[in-house]
Amino acid sequence: MSDQALSIGELQTHFSEMEHKRRLYTALFLGASLVVFFGGFYIADDLNSGGFWQGLAKFFDYPYEIVVESIEADRWAGLLVDYFPALIETVNMAGVATLVGALLAMILAFCSSRNLGIFAPLVPIARRAMDITRAFPELILALFLIFLLGASPIPAMIAVTFHTAGALGKLFSEVNENIDSKPLEGLQATGATWLQRMRFGVLPQVLPNYCSYALLRFEINIRASAILGFVGAGGIGQEFKTAISWGAGADISALFTLLFITIVVIDQISSRIRRNLVGGTFQMA
Amino acid sequence: MSISTADTDRLSATFGDVLKASRRASLLPLGMLAVALLYLVYTWFAFDMGKVFGAADAERSVILSRDSFHYKYQLEHSQRRNDFSITVEGNRETEIAGTENVPAWVTRQNNETRVDLGDGHVAHFGNGFMDYTAPDGSVYQVRTTEEGVTVNGYRSILVDDRYYRFLPIGADPAAGLLNLEELAELGIIPQGASFATTKFEYAPDFYKRLRVTRSQVLVERYFFGWEFFWFGPKSPLAGMGLGEVWEVATSDQRIDPELANYEYVFLQFWRNPDWQHNEMFIALLETLLMALLGTFVAAGVGLPLGFLAAANFNPFFAGRMALRRLFDFLRGIDQIIWSLIFIRAFGLGPLTGSMAIAFTDTGTLGKLFSEAIENIDNKQVEGVRSTGAGAIQRYRFGVIPQILPVFVSQTLYYLESNIRSATVIGALGAGGIGLKLVQAMQTHKDWENVMYLIIMTLIVVIAMDMGSGWLRRKLTGAEAAKA
Numbered sequence: 001m002s003d004q005a006l007s008i009g010e011l012q013t014h015f016s017e018m019e020h021k022r023r024l025y026t027a028l029f030l031g032a033s034l035v036v037f038f039g040g041f042y043i044a045d046d047l048n049s050g051g052f053w054q055g056l057a058k059f060f061d062y063p064y065e066i067v068v069e070s071i072e073a074d075r076w077a078g079l080l081v082d083y084f085p086a087l088i089e090t091v092n093m094a095g096v097a098t099l100v101g102a103l104l105a106m107i108l109a110f111c112s113s114r115n116l117g118i119f120a121p122l123v124p125i126a127r128r129a130m131d132i133t134r135a136f137p138e139l140i141l142a143l144f145l146i147f148l149l150g151a152s153p154i155p156a157m158i159a160v161t162f163h164t165a166g167a168l169g170k171l172f173s174e175v176n177e178n179i180d181s182k183p184l185e186g187l188q189a190t191g192a193t194w195l196q197r198m199r200f201g202v203l204p205q206v207l208p209n210y211c212s213y214a215l216l217r218f219e220i221n222i223r224a225s226a227i228l229g230f231v232g233a234g235g236i237g238q239e240f241k242t243a244i245s246w247g248a249g250a251d252i253s254a255l256f257t258l259l260f261i262t263i264v265v266i267d268q269i270s271s272r273i274r275r276n277l278v279g280g281t282f283q284m285a
Numbered sequence: 286m287s288i289s290t291a292d293t294d295r296l297s298a299t300f301g302d303v304l305k306a307s308r309r310a311s312l313l314p315l316g317m318l319a320v321a322l323l324y325l326v327y328t329w330f331a332f333d334m335g336k337v338f339g340a341a342d343a344e345r346s347v348i349l350s351r352d353s354f355h356y357k358y359q360l361e362h363s364q365r366r367n368d369f370s371i372t373v374e375g376n377r378e379t380e381i382a383g384t385e386n387v388p389a390w391v392t393r394q395n396n397e398t399r400v401d402l403g404d405g406h407v408a409h410f411g412n413g414f415m416d417y418t419a420p421d422g423s424v425y426q427v428r429t430t431e432e433g434v435t436v437n438g439y440r441s442i443l444v445d446d447r448y449y450r451f452l453p454i455g456a457d458p459a460a461g462l463l464n465l466e467e468l469a470e471l472g473i474i475p476q477g478a479s480f481a482t483t484k485f486e487y488a489p490d491f492y493k494r495l496r497v498t499r500s501q502v503l504v505e506r507y508f509f510g511w512e513f514f515w516f517g518p519k520s521p522l523a524g525m526g527l528g529e530v531w532e533v534a535t536s537d538q539r540i541d542p543e544l545a546n547y548e549y550v551f552l553q554f555w556r557n558p559d560w561q562h563n564e565m566f567i568a569l570l571e572t573l574l575m576a577l578l579g580t581f582v583a584a585g586v587g588l589p590l591g592f593l594a595a596a597n598f599n600p601f602f603a604g605r606m607a608l609r610r611l612f613d614f615l616r617g618i619d620q621i622i623w624s625l626i627f628i629r630a631f632g633l634g635p636l637t638g639s640m641a642i643a644f645t646d647t648g649t650l651g652k653l654f655s656e657a658i659e660n661i662d663n664k665q666v667e668g669v670r671s672t673g674a675g676a677i678q679r680y681r682f683g684v685i686p687q688i689l690p691v692f693v694s695q696t697l698y699y700l701e702s703n704i705r706s707a708t709v710i711g712a713l714g715a716g717g718i719g720l721k722l723v724q725a726m727q728t729h730k731d732w733e734n735v736m737y738l739i740i741m742t743l744i745v746v747i748a749m750d751m752g753s754g755w756l757r758r759k760l761t762g763a764e765a766a767k768a
Contacts, residue, residue, distance in 0.1 A: 033581065036577060036578075036581060037578070037582075037585070040574055040578040040639075041578060041636075044571075044574055044575070044578055044634065044635040045636050047574075047634045047635050047636070047716075048631055048632055048634030048635065048636035048637060049632035049633045050632025050633075050634075051631070052636055055627075055630040055631035055632070058630045059626075059630045061629070061630070062626055062629040063626060092328050092331060095324065095328070096324075096325065096328045099321055100325075135743060135746050135750065136743065137709065137742070137746070138709075139709050139712055139719070139722075139723075140722065140739055140742070143722070143723065143726045143727075144349070144726075147345060147349065148341060148342060148345050148346055148349065149340075149341050149342075150337065150340065150342070152332070152337055153332055154332055154334055154338075157332075203314075207314065223619055226619070226621075227619075227621055227709060227713070230712075231723065244625060256622065259619070259622075260617060260618065263619075
């Protein structure tokens, strides 16, 4: 814009020009969204083996069937007990994956934080490593490992661990970079070694955040472990798949109830612990 | 500077409580660490990890790493039909007919074949026989006879229904039997070969494999790369370089009178029977569509519901509560479970996947939006009201600008994560690239196709990650994107 003050008239023309441009962009954006929405729906409906409108009528049939079968079942509550070991297996898969993954994430995070005085060339390497582990879908890795190690919970555990290391590593390193550097300087003044500085200067600041992120990840990992059961990794997912392919309504609803309760309970417990740890809720970015 | 014992004693005498508290505080993390370790030890035994790792199939990892990035020429002489064939990857589609395309390391004469396997390994085979010459000059003559497969005059018999033992043809079993190691020691079979009544099999190294059974003689040679990636083996363009293909595409003489040459070249690539680029592209598109449509619907439905669930918009407590519980319900049921229900109703396909994504994310986004609406700054709305604006204008200029950054950044963030989930939902039956991948992997063949699928999936996932991250930063500013 020129140095001279614009006259009111010029200002008005300029303003309305910009206003027009903005409106045009908004309209274009809305138009494009509508095209994507309806076009996408049309294509998806076309590609689907069953149609949307026919399916809509049948939407409640399946849940209804399951509920009826569950009510008619002789010992529905007994099924809950029967499937409990499978649930424990899934929770254990998630537990181990979260623990080991968090440990790896910690190492990666310390290697990728610039403010902790780590060997500088290591930083970009650790960051790329985290990017790759995060981008790699768990399912693909699990399928590879199932081919190598045979169908058992362990391939799924390794796959989830791998993904967790990258996902948590990124969050951890953000925590590391936001710490207060004064305790570190204080420790340096007393002649503390690098390890001592990390132990007494960094860890007390970051551990609460680490724990709360790891708990959030644990919730996510339970779902992921359950999903991997569908491709042969054992646990509740595998039972689910069997029940669905047999069309056993009572079993499906029992497994569903178990999974749902577990997710809700762990959600509640972990959000309470997290509130205690960091004081106030926070979002997983 | 160091502290003497006297000093520490004095310190602990004066500040005993403080030091005790600090010691107790430092014990807690150690205790947690010990619990974590104990837990890991328990799971090690619960899952029997030692056994699983011990039983890991090393041969499979060799197959996996070789087949993912190599292709093989498979030369086969079938005993039953007494005929010879060369295929790539053992796929009938890729059979090399005629003589001009036969590789230079294969020579055919009198229905017998001589194969130079490289590095001094040579195999000469025909109907029911194979002579394999090792680089050190030793020759192994494998024959299929009435008594089964024989090597250098030795045949095998089954002892105790369990073990194979070996003896010269015509010799009396009572005169003494040899086992496989002894046979290899004597130089009758190569070291590391497997030999039984029904087959002889030997892989001199990573790139070569020989097999003789009663019905066929098979020689395989591996090469690095993905063969026929651009054009199928039957295509007239197979094996051409980039320059040659360019020449064909731009030349005047039409190969197919119906099509322009560049169209022809493209279709030859697109419909490559071995790699099926067209199906792969459609599958990728399905997965993208699932994520895009699902997130769009979730954002579009979640926003108005978010308004209705916000305390400063909807004064009816019961209605708000009902909506909040609806959000919890939609979120609480996992995407896979929604997708299983939708598969029943709508069949397989991207629509099913996108509905599953839309249902879960309507819950999540609805909750996030309603929280954002409740947290807006009321001053802007009051300011707009003071100008005499009506209700619609108040929302348009007072509320929407405040929640738009949250709306855009959260929607894009969920779009990113949904592309990954769409792969998984697809794998469980909704279709798209995930299903193709699982099918290709579970049939345990064509690992190079699997690798191609994986690389394409990773490229799409990473590209979408980067693209939407860029868009998010662009639209909401770097600060908002970080949160």
